[in-house]
Amino acid sequence: MADISTQPYKGARDFYPSDMRVQNYIFKVWRTVVERYGYEEYTAPMLELTDLYRAKTGEEIVNEQTYSFTDRGGREVTIRPEMTPSVARMVAAKQQELAYPLRWYSIVNNWRYERPQRGRVREFWQLNVDLLGVSGIEADAEIIRMADSIMRAFGAKDDMFIIRINNRKLTSLLMGEYLDLDVQKSHLLSKLLDRKAKMSESAFDAQAQSIVGEDIAKLNDLLNIKSIDELPANVVESGQVEELRQLFDTLKAAEVNVRFDLTLMRGFDYYTGVVFEVFDTNPENPRAIFGGGRYDELTEIFGATDVPAVGFAPGDVGTANFLETHDLLPKLSSSVKVYMAVISEAVVAEAQKLASALRKAGISVAVDIGGKKAGSQVKKADKDGIPFVVFVGEEEIKAGKFTLRELESGNEAKLEPKELIQHLQ
């Protein structure tokens, strides 16, 4: 038989311990911030019935990008391409029992069949944060503040990112009442706006003209608007704009960098109100890092009404790209603190005893039981990023004192077990 490939499945990644440290750093920052805001973790199965995504996830993902198949029992199932439909399902299942507002988060892997390229992989990890049961803008504001707090917790500064905000209801109003488009043309225009940043200006203009006809100048005027105050007068007087104004005021008071952006659409069909995007302002990497929005009607596909909801979902790939671009990734060391170099095979049992004592004191210790020379044991520790080595040989056992070496500085000290523990704690 030919050897089996050692490569991971195309577009998916192996995480060796050194890669996993980066993932765990990102996950830890996410977790710390959202837990401070009072969010609790939940999770859902990685397989769902395909129907769950057909309703609202969006045609491109469902028709071209899902991992869908029929299980051994004849059920049509899909590997989760995103988490929001599962949250909505779980809330709908216990709508009456749950105490609102719900503040839920999860960190899960999602799968999409895409062409692998920079920033795009087939298996990606995402933090999902959702606030359910509150329809007021206080909820939108909390969600957007949390997105800002996550960026700050990673060390991002004011000039590194901006949060762009729009509102789907305002977009509908402008397309329907101001540009006088029917539902179908509105849908076409919003899909076109979603792709605008990736198109040439002339291609955009041509396609836009085919939708709005003579109103192309009116559309271009709209798209140049930089603040809600520049919106057409009759629109400014609508409730949508007033809500947006309150949202901007609340966020600016909390020192969150926000900007109105009428071209911001976000892909999912389920958004019903505020949508936002955290955008990298680096001219070399001008891209959305992540986004979110309000989806008040998603639970209705399960027959559950009146569950207003707003959330967002940063991914591991976009976050890692941002951290690398802005040189924000800290030096990450091993979760192992001490490597025990065993100099003579005769003392393995004694080394294990000492290791047990250190572990009881909460110190993580790996004992080298490979029977290699001391030098290569130290190299191994260094390669793994383990900060300390303790040497255990017959002489050390006899003297009851052990050499502790800090690898980075090279500093050494001869210590009794008690002192060793105190030093390492």
Next chain:
Amino acid sequence: MADISTQPYKGARDFYPSDMRVQNYIFKVWRTVVERYGYEEYTAPMLELTDLYRAKTGEEIVNEQTYSFTDRGGREVTIRPEMTPSVARMVAAKQQELAYPLRWYSIVNNWRYERPQRGRVREFWQLNVDLLGVSGIEADAEIIRMADSIMRAFGAKDDMFIIRINNRKLTSLLMGEYLDLDVQKSHLLSKLLDRKAKMSESAFDAQAQSIVGEDIAKLNDLLNIKSIDELPANVVESGQVEELRQLFDTLKAAEVNVRFDLTLMRGFDYYTGVVFEVFDTNPENPRAIFGGGRYDELTEIFGATDVPAVGFAPGDVGTANFLETHDLLPKLSSSVKVYMAVISEAVVAEAQKLASALRKAGISVAVDIGGKKAGSQVKKADKDGIPFVVFVGEEEIKAGKFTLRELESGNEAKLEPKELIQHLQ
């Protein structure tokens, strides 16, 4: 359109925040123990090419229990039913670059298409712990000690579990040289022994007789052996038994409860040496909690030789069952420490400011922005298992003092923000 079902996929589980607390408790204990032993986290994609499992995972799982399908690019893929083949693949891919011994762990979800029943679900979570690059029994001993440490860390006492140990090489020796069976009959007998605990005595005897023929008495004598010293004299003199004896001596010296069990097989085809099982000794729940063993040849399917390996993998379901049976699950409270009850909508902004100050001090705070009455805000906090409530109303803002209530005791104190933080830290 008919409403979409709110139920999770058959045999898989939703984890609401209260369920997730139990999962997170189990994961945390696993993580803490294995990190103390110097293990570092890694992970691999949840989809692998189906070939990876065809070689060594075992026929029953591959033919009847995998979630396998063809992806949009025509590749035959399988959702991971277990993690060991992925570890072997990752190590084989970088065999020359890695510094041995490798101490790796992961906590992942696996999928198997089984009939859902108590203790058996289709999506289950598993800790995978592997020590690679050491062939000596020191490695087997470390792995088994870790299994014991995990049980102790969950609060298990001496009389609650025992670790049964066998060695595949010894089994081969007994079947081949002592019972004089050919390879095919040895395989049949080992599969039969693996099912023995689930069969009636007469059914086992009938099937055993069809394999070993007249040697049924000799087989039954073997199966009654309780210690390696009772093995046939010519077998006792073999190296296999000497290694097992060293292993038992090492483990007994470390106060690990172990027992020799010649009937212990473990299902996977890739095991090559020591196999073991942590067994619940409760007469009402006499079952294997988890197990593991040595698999020195698994990387050879990738063309990588000389990577001896030993590992084990406890699952969430077996662990939770054990904890429930022995009443070992602690009371788990919310990860949210403080619920901020906002008495008047006029002070939401002030409440948010106070919440920000608490968060900066590392305290997790959820602010009630639902506009409900104070009473129902307290009820919500209580239902979620949040230990403290802080009340914020116009009076409190004016006085600069806030009532902190501990929900379990009902104790209250009026505190300034600074005192509040000190009290909660």
